[in-house]
Amino acid sequence: MSSNFKTVLAIETSCDDTSVAIVGQDGWVHNVVSANQDLAHAPFGGIVPEIACRNHSVALLPLIEKTLQNCQMSWNQIDGIVVTNRPGLIGSLIVGIVTAKTLAHIYSKPLIGINHLEGHLLAPFLKDSEYSPPSEFTYPYIGLAVSGGHTSLYRIDGLGQYEVLGATLDDAAGEAFDKFAKMLGLEFPGGVKVDQLSSQGNPKAYQLPRSMIHEENLNMSFSGLKASAQRLIQSLPAQEVQEHRADLCASFQAAVVDVFIAKLDRALKQTSIKNVIVTGGVSANRALRAAATLWAEKRKAQLVIPPMRYCTDNAAMIGYAGIQRLNRGERSQLDLGPYPHILENDFVDRRV
Ligand code: KG4
Ligand code: ZN
Numbered sequence: 001m002s003s004n005f006k007t008v009l010a011i012e013t014s015c016d017d018t019s020v021a022i023v024g025q026d027g028w029v030h031n032v033v034s035a036n037q038d039l040a041h042a043p044f045g046g047i048v049p050e051i052a053c054r055n056h057s058v059a060l061l062p063l064i065e066k067t068l069q070n071c072q073m074s075w076n077q078i079d080g081i082v083v084t085n086r087p088g089l090i091g092s093l094i095v096g097i098v099t100a101k102t103l104a105h106i107y108s109k110p111l112i113g114i115n116h117l118e119g120h121l122l123a124p125f126l127k128d129s130e131y132s133p134p135s136e137f138t139y140p141y142i143g144l145a146v147s148g149g150h151t152s153l154y155r156i157d158g159l160g161q162y163e164v165l166g167a168t169l170d171d172a173a174g175e176a177f178d179k180f181a182k183m184l185g186l187e188f189p190g191g192v193k194v195d196q197l198s199s200q201g202n203p204k205a206y207q208l209p210r211s212m213i214h215e216e217n218l219n220m221s222f223s224g225l226k227a228s229a230q231r232l233i234q235s236l237p238a239q240e241v242q243e244h245r246a247d248l249c250a251s252f253q254a255a256v257v258d259v260f261i262a263k264l265d266r267a268l269k270q271t272s273i274k275n276v277i278v279t280g281g282v283s284a285n286r287a288l289r290a291a292a293t294l295w296a297e298k299r300k301a302q303l304v305i306p307p308m309r310y311c312t313d314n315a316a317m318i319g320y321a322g323i324q325r326l327n328r329g330e331r332s333q334l335d336l337g338p339y340p341h342i343l344e345n346d347f348v349d350r351r352v
Contacts, residue, residue, distance in 0.1 A: 005079040010319030013096030014088025018059040023319030031070040032316040035059040053091030082322025085113030086339035093338035113332040119317035147280035148174035166218025176222035201250030208255040274301040
């Protein structure tokens with residue numbers, strides 16, 4: 001069964017960003033609106049699940065109304081409803097899913113539940129008045145998805161054809177950035193502040209480990225780096241830590257970036273695939289962007305880093321994945337449920 005879905009409304013509430021988008025079949029983002037909860041979680045130094053779902057429940061319906069208004073669209077111009085149903089915080093997912101199912105039911109719209117990570121991997125295909133993917137960018141491609149919750153390398157061969165080539169064995173890179181930032185007394189989420197401070201620091205000032213960089217696989221590990229950084233900070237006089245925060249940040253960031261570039265290089269050699277994307281919140285990191293761009297030039301690889309609005313959690317990428325699947329005839333039913341993890345068939349696991 002295939003169908004002709006031209007426009008969908010998509011909902012993303014898997015973690016702490018509430019996001020709604022209206023997306024066209026070709027990836028055109030008619031509109032995306034999001035509510036960020038950083039201020040609500042900052043006093044706790046991390047995401048508090050109860051606060052996340054409470055804030056989703058407050059923000060979601062007004063955002064849905066807003067995006068329809070922004071597009072001057074009514075429900076009869078929406079062909080289907082798309083919602084992230086995995087992986088994520090259960091309470092947060094439930095708010096999005098129950099809302100999506102209710103809308104699908106009362107407006108008689110087809111519904112589809114989407115794997116959040118599939119959204120991240122398809123983000124380069126989104127388009128708006130300021131961004132479109134390079135015309136020669138196609139499947140297959142390598143995807144490095146790096147966020148607060150995930151750090152994995154994928155091979156993407158087409159819609160629904162995803163292989164995990166490698167992943168972090170412990171902390172996600174964003175989580176490591178945030179925990180390191182906390183050690184320096186920076187507010188959550190600290191990744192962006194580490195990036196900012198690093199620009200005035202010397203990346204060679206302190207030696208930190210590049211775990212698994214030489215291993216002949218695509219797995220990664222950041223807990224050793226985090227522990228080494230903690231030991232280093234504890235061993236230094238408090239005044240030196242204060243005075244050399246920029247050097248500490250630059251040294252930590254360089255260790256993470258070196259591992260990513262080494263693993264991207266290994267992935268390219270293993271697969272001979274020269275189309276590459278870097279996505280997820282950590283792809284905002286300027287040192288990572290600069291190093292990945294240089295690496296791609298050296299290897300004559302085609303690198304796409306979608307604009308930040310499509311790299312961080314957003315409903316547009318979910319809408320794109322959803323409309324492709326709806327057009328392939330896939331549907332979810334009103335018993336669609338939330339899952340904290342991916343499902344068995346979401347990815348083929350090629351990790352060694
Ligand atoms: O994808 P995202 O918005 O949310 C999820 O985790 O799903 O990613 C957020 C993560 C946080 O850990 C944040 O500290 C990190 O991305 N991050 C950065 C930068 N901007 C955001 N890490 C390093 N450098 C940045 N510029
Ligand atoms: Zn995400």
